[in-house]
Amino acid sequence: MDVSIPKKMVERSLWALWVLLVGGAFLWMLVGSVAYWSLHGWLPDKAADWVQAIGSVVAILAVIGVSYWERRNVQLDKSRSDYQYLMRAFNASVRLQGACRVVGACIQAGPEGTALEIYQRRLKDLYEGVCEHSYSTFVDLQFAEAWAAHKRCVALLIEELDLYLAGSSEAILDGCEHLVTAADDYVDQLKTALQRHSRLVGEGAWSH
Structure with a gap:
């Protein structure tokens, strides 16, 4: 099991530690200096108490901020x-x-069995890549719905092509063409959902 700590987390933790150490050291130096000055009568007696109280509040705010x-x-x-x-x-x-x-x-041009078999194998390989996601x-629910619809559509296309290549009537190819068109629409929906999600999270990642 990989238990490595992300680099960004290490960097941020070090920055937070540095802020706390430097800020804490400065605060205690200030409190000590004021106490010393008060002890020698250079400041009012209660000045050290006020500085310590303010310092405590600042320290709490710093911890909350970090x-x-x-x-x-x-x-x-x-x-x-x-x-x-x-995006993947x-x-x-x-x-x-x-x-x-x-x-x-290929279907529109008049399919030849050998060429269509090659494209069918490629289609199945890429379909497996899509199935690696879940x-x-x-x-994003809108993205998930469009992704699932596209996946189902392509699965049906693969089944129809298998039937045709197994010897079914060429009439089945009409249904395949409709499935290709429908799958195009679902990809457009995926793009729209991805753009919307990018704006929603405030990253604007789609435009970069």
């Missing part, structure tokens, strides 16, 4: 990771759809 900053960065990292996962799934679906279009073009792992 904790908030760390949580925010963790959430940002998760948002980026989720988006990258969606989208790219896999786009590659699969490219193979679907090749099959569709509906339940997507953080």
